[in-house]
Amino acid sequence: MEASYSTQTGETKTLGVVDFVVFASTLSVMLFIGLYFAMKSKKDHDPAEYLVAGRSMGVLPVSLSLAVTFLSALTLLGLPAEIYNYNTMFWWLALGMVLAVAGAAHVFNPVLYNIGITSVYEYIHMRYGRSVRVLVSFSWVIQTMSYMGTVLYAPSLALKTVSGMELWVSIVTVGCLVTLYTSLGGMKAVLWTDSFQAVLILVGLLSVFIQGCITIGGFGRAWDIASENSRIYFHDFSVDPRTRASFWSVVVGGGIMWMSYYSVSQSQVQRFLACHTLRKAQIAMWFSGVQLVVIVSLCCLVGVVLFAFYKDCHPLHYNIISNTDELLPLFVMDILGHLPGLPGIFLSCIFSGSLSCRCGVSVVD
Structure with a gap:
């Protein structure tokens, strides 16, 4: 089974x-984790065990899960394209995420955790009624x-070109x-699966970044070209609301x-509970903040290398791709098409972004 993709060099790259x-194996591991915890806890009928893992989880799996739930395939595909098309102002998002973690960990987290709830909607019920x-x-x-x-749609659209997988197959596969x-x-299956997905995302981004630097001749050269x-621009402090991306807006x-x-999304609250x-x-929240900074920074670094690689041949101008979501897959x-297995890891990396996003188990009413 192979899927072809024509690049700007005129060559045909294949998966x-x-x-x-590799891709199928990663999906199988995720399913195995779910089956393992299903068998392990089949005699346990405690709702708290199912919804918040019995409040027994350690810092590492929770922090990894919090980090990848915060991200999505849109982030993994969109941030490099943002740097390629505009500049590095969006890199300030890493600082914004640190502020978000600080507020969540020390303002909202103590209130919700000490109540002993399993869902943020229990708090709303307690305070405002049914x-x-x-x-x-409902909202x-x-x-x-x-x-x-x-x-689900955006990465499936981009990955259709790379993998040859039809949109509906991709969407149904991820959803099911x-x-x-x-x-x-x-919740235990969710947390440990998210942890596995976090490793995949990190490995995928590092593979693309390292091989991209090797191909170009070093990151220093890529930075100079950008x-x-x-493309290297950090000092827009405009307060004009019409500014596309300034320090204050980002x-x-x-x-x-x-x-x-x-702080209050059920997907996140359920994890730190x-x-x-x-x-x-x-x-766990602070560790997840560090992981977010690393992943966002890697995405931006990949964007710098991406621009340096295509500076003389912009894929959109030559109709090699139809939209910027396809830039990173291209x-x-x-750069990895000649290395068996690594494109499969990247495919798993992007799918992990979709799989982890907003995943949780809860009763909202």
Whole structure:
């Protein structure tokens, strides 16, 4: 089984059998984790065990899960394309995420954790009553369905070109896999699967970055090329709301927006509630913040290398790709297409971004 992709060099790059085996193997591991925890806890009927892992989880799996839930395939594909098309101002998002983590860990986390709830909607019920709880639950379901539609569609559209996989196959595969291992294994399966996905994301990004630097002749050369073409830019402190991306919009605006997700979104709250103590939950949040900074920075570094690689042949101008979501997959096939297995790891990396995003188990009403 092979899928072909023509690059700007005119050559045909293919995803071979090894790449598909690597991809299928990673999906199988995720399913196995769900089955393992389903068998392990089949005699345990405690709802807290299923919803918040019995509040018995350690810092490492919770922090990894918090980090990858914060991200999506849109981030992994979009940030490099942002640097390629504009500049590095969005790199300030890493600082905004740190502010979001600080607010969540020390303002919202203690309140929700000490109440002893298993769902953020329990808190809403306790404070405002059932009718408000139902209304908020309904709005969250609608918002999440809309968001997940984009999260699943955008990477599937980009990866269709790389893998030859039809859009509906990609979307159905991701949806069914997440539903299966989540419903079978509960929150423990979600946390450990997210941890595995975090490793895949890191390995995938590092593979692309390192091989990209080797191909170009070193990161220093890539940075110089990007700088000469006005892509290295950090000092836009404009307060004009019409500015596309300034320090204030990215750090303050982005920080507040992400703090809302990190603090009161059921997907995030349910994860830090799985920690054994409040202190461990706060430590897990800070560790996840470090991981977020690393992943966001890697995405931006990949964007710098991406621009340097295509500076003399912009794929969109030559109709090699139809939209910027396909930039990173095109880059991967250009630099990793001759190395069996590594494109498969990248495919797993992007799918991990979709699988981990907003995944959780809960009762909203």
